[in-house]
Structures are given as C-alpha cells and as structure tokens.
Amino acid sequence: MxxxxxxxxxxxxxxxxxxxxxxxxxxxxxxxxxxxxxxxxxxxxxxxxxxxxxxxxxxxxxxxxxxxxxxxxxxxxxxxxxxxxxxxxxxxxxxxxxxxxxxxxxxxxxxxxxxxxxxxSGPAILRGMIRARVIADREAGRESEREALLAMGRSEGIELAGYRLGAGLLRELESAEPxxxxxxxxxxxxxxxxxxxxxxxxxxxxxxxxxxxxxxxxx
Amino acid sequence: MASNLPIPVADAGGDADLVLRQVLQDVLGLSPEQVAAMDADSGLFGHLPELDSMAVAGLLTEIEDRLDIIVEDDEVDGEMLETYGGLLAFVCAKRAEG
Structure with a gap:
C-alpha cells in the first residue's frame, strides 16, 4: 500500500x-x-x-x-x-x-x-525542451532560436515547456551525463x-x- | 503494448513510412490498426489536441533517433507537421539528403 x-x-x-x-x-x-x-x-x-x-x-x-x-x-x-x-x-x-x-x-x-x-543525458533532455519552446513560440507568432534561448538561459535562466530553469541548472544540463x-x-x-x-x-x-x-x- | 507489430507499409516511403507509423503509435498510444489506417491527409499537429509542442518535440526526437537524421529547428513548421503525408515527405527528403 x-x-x-x-x-x-x-x-x-x-x-x-x-x-x-x-x-x-x-x-x-x-x-x-x-x-x-x-x-x-x-x-x-x-x-x-x-x-x-x-x-x-x-x-x-x-x-x-x-x-x-x-x-x-x-x-x-x-x-x-x-x-x-x-x-x-x-x-x-x-x-x-x-x-x-x-x-x-x-x-x-x-x-x-x-x-x-x-x-x-542532459543535452538530450535540453534539446527536447528547447525544441518544444521554439515550436510553441512559432505557434504564437514569435520567432525564437535555439542558440539565443540557450545564451539567455545560461545568463538569467529560462522557462522551457512550463518549467522555470535557473541558469545554474541549465548550464549543468548542457553537459550532464548519466x-x-x-x-x-x-x-x-x-x-x-x-x-x-x-x-x-x-x-x-x-x-x-x-x-x-x-x-x-x-x- | 508491443512496439514491433507488423504494420502494412504504403508504397511510398518504404521503411521511413513504417518507422513513422511506429513512432506515432508510440507517441499517440494508438493501436496498430488505427495507425495503419492513417493516410497522407490524416491530420496531426493542430488536429490532435494531445499533440502539443512538447509532444511534437518528443516525436521529432524519436524520429531522429530511429531514422538517424537530424531535424533543424528552423525546418520545423506547421506545414510539415500538419498531416501524415507532410511529415512523411519531409522525413523522406531528409533521408535523401543524408
């Protein structure tokens, strides 16, 4: 139980x-x-x-x-x-x-x-979340771009797929392996x-x- | 649910068609019969409420892994995602490039 x-x-x-x-x-x-x-x-x-x-x-x-x-x-x-x-x-x-x-x-x-x-891996997780953000932005009529989103995330954090990731977590995810x-x-x-x-x-x-x-x- | 059930293959697309139907089966939780019944005009993104941006992102990643292609973000648009035929044509073109 x-x-x-x-x-x-x-x-x-x-x-x-x-x-x-x-x-x-x-x-x-x-x-x-x-x-x-x-x-x-x-x-x-x-x-x-x-x-x-x-x-x-x-x-x-x-x-x-x-x-x-x-x-x-x-x-x-x-x-x-x-x-x-x-x-x-x-x-x-x-x-x-x-x-x-x-x-x-x-x-x-x-x-x-x-x-x-x-x-x-962290990069695989991040790749999917960034892609979801780019697709959602495009649907909303906003153009966004992977590298620009990552750069923003590294310095001030970023919201991806409804999750507010801090800059530290984003930077760790970029290279984290199981x-x-x-x-x-x-x-x-x-x-x-x-x-x-x-x-x-x-x-x-x-x-x-x-x-x-x-x-x-x-x- | 078994993931490797035999699925009728349309003439166009060959194994890309087979893999694409399998990925859609796994993402949408469809039966082999339902996914075999999809044709070029079957609606995807914008037609299926459960297929949101995160699900589409997962779908594309899975297609990349299973067909060994890379889909750039700027190639992803409403047209290629709107119907099964559009997605299959895109995937076949990507494979021809590689």
Whole structure:
C-alpha cells in the first residue's frame, strides 16, 4: 500500500515522499525522471512500487526539491543540489539501493548500489525542451532560436515547456551525463517508453517487468 | 503494448513510412490498426489536441533517433507537421539528403 512520508530537504523545507513498505530488508529509493517525463511516468512509477512489493522489496519515491509537491522554487535547484538531496533522502528514508529512471540518472549519488532505467543525458533532455519552446513560440507568432534561448538561459535562466530553469541548472544540463550505474534498457520492459506518450498513459506489463528485473539484479 | 507489430507499409516511403507509423503509435498510444489506417491527409499537429509542442518535440526526437537524421529547428513548421503525408515527405527528403 502506498503511503505518504516526509523528509527534510537540504534547504530545511519538509519534502514529501511516497512509500510502499511491508518490512522488507531491501528498500529501493526511486530517483524520478525530470520535468515533463516525471508527470508522464508517475503512474508507471507508482505501479512499479506496488510490483516491487511482490518481490520482497520495499520502495520509496521522494520528490526532488522544486518538483511535484515541493514548496521549494524549481528555479533555485541544480543537479548538484538534487544529487545531495537524493543522498540525504536515501539516508533519512532508510534506502538500501537506488533506482534512477530516465533523467534521474543525472542526479544519482555514489553512496548506494544503483540501477538506471533507460537513462538519458542532459543535452538530450535540453534539446527536447528547447525544441518544444521554439515550436510553441512559432505557434504564437514569435520567432525564437535555439542558440539565443540557450545564451539567455545560461545568463538569467529560462522557462522551457512550463518549467522555470535557473541558469545554474541549465548550464549543468548542457553537459550532464548519466552516472555510472548498470542500465536497464527500455526494450527489456517490453514496449515503447511511456515518456513518449503525448498523454500520460500506463502499461501494467512494463511495471511488472521493471520490478522483476530490479529484484533479480539487486538480489 | 508491443512496439514491433507488423504494420502494412504504403508504397511510398518504404521503411521511413513504417518507422513513422511506429513512432506515432508510440507517441499517440494508438493501436496498430488505427495507425495503419492513417493516410497522407490524416491530420496531426493542430488536429490532435494531445499533440502539443512538447509532444511534437518528443516525436521529432524519436524520429531522429530511429531514422538517424537530424531535424533543424528552423525546418520545423506547421506545414510539415500538419498531416501524415507532410511529415512523411519531409522525413523522406531528409533521408535523401543524408
């Protein structure tokens, strides 16, 4: 059963987490995808947590500061800050392992054994968000251009696809690569990535597959 | 949902047509039958409310990855995105360049 829990974020604010626990020794902290992909995959992540419980694995899904229910401003967040927050959440919430999903692999701290599901690089994330901004601007009758948007973002931050990114986060995303952790390929989940969906959707078979693979590989 | 179901290929476009239909299936969550029924006039951007700018950006990135082409931002316009035929013609032209 999924329950709400709290932990103390690095800035001192209380942050939320979802937990699924039945007293197992193994407790996986899920590092969520970033930005739009978190919304698209939220249902998938929650069902994966339920599926992990059937493999004798407890799980916890914390909000990264500035995302989801967090009251911290997104604009003030950085990849380095999120990495520190994940390490802190893992310690406070008693995680024994980490499972990063998509952009979550950019903020994996090194302390615990980890797996990365379909990891994605910072430049790939940024490329999609900039492109969305250019397309939206064009629809609104404004011409915008990738390099000019990036230059603005580097100096003063920028709003992309509804997310207000600070200059520090944008600069980090331009070169961020997934942390070194064994990867789980999307193809192994038996379907196309649910982050591709224009409308958030779920595929129960993919959650079951991910939970089974995680349980096998962390055993 | 299986992602590699056989889909009838139109004469024009060859494997680009196949890949494009597959990407649309994955992005729009359509059945193989629905996506096979798309023709050149089937409306996309501006016709499907769920296909917003972020979804289009993801769609183009996925097409780039699967067909090994690069789409420049200034090549993206309403005309190429408006119909299936427009998008297929654009993709085929990009492949011919490469």
């Amino acid at each position: 999924l329950r709400a829990a709290t932990w103390q974020g690095p800035s001192g604010l209380t942050e939320y987490a979802v937990t699924c626990e039945t007293g197992n020794a193994r407790r996986v902290l899920i590092v969520p995808p970033l930005f739009d992909e978190h919304n698209k995959l939220r249902h998938f992540l929650a069902e994966t947590m339920r599926a992990l419980a059937t493999h004798a694995t407890d799980s916890v899904l914390p909000d990264l500061p500035g995302t989801n229910e967090s009251l911290a401003p997104l604009e003030a967040q950085t990849l380095a800050g999120w990495r520190q927050a994940v390490a802190s959440a893992a310690s406070q919430l008693g995680a024994t392992h980490l499972l990063a999903v998509r952009g979550g692999a950019l903020v994996l701290p090194g302390e615990l054994p980890a797996l990365a599901c379909a990891p994605v 942390a070194e952790a064994p990867a789980i390929a999307q193809a192994d989940l038996g379907g196309a990535g649910l982050w591709l969906r224009a409308e958030p959707a779920h595929d129960p078979a993919q959650s079951l597959a991910l939970a089974r693979i995680v349980a096998e590989r962390l055993a």
